[in-house]
Amino acid sequence: MLEIALNSCAVISIYCAVSWCLKHKTEKDIDEASLIPFADDPEVARRVELATGKTVNAVQICEPEPCKPGWSKMEI
Template identity: 60%
Template sequence: MMEIMLNVLGVAFLWFAVEYCLRHQSAESLDEASLIPFADDPEVARRVEVATGKTINAVAPEEPRAGWINMEI
């Protein structure tokens, strides 16, 4: 019986901790955060936009500057 009570208290604590951490988040900000992994690859971002219908603010990868090269060490 004691184990069940401790398990229930543990689940309740976890629930309230997550609710406390997400209290200032809106549905829009959470939805936008779920699309962040696709923002650095414009091609993948376009495919996800077509599949989901949600706009992703993709950022093109930084181009190497003139005179800068990749060196093998």
């Protein structure tokens, strides 16, 4: 009986904690957060936009600059 009461308290606590964390978030905020995993790959972002109709704010990742001659990483 004690185990059921503790499990119920745990579930209620998690529900209350999640509700409290999300109470000031709008639907737009939650939609944007759900699209963050696709923002770093422009090709995947385009496919997600086509599939869902939602705009993904993709971030263009620039290529690292090539090292100057003589300034490469030293391997030991």
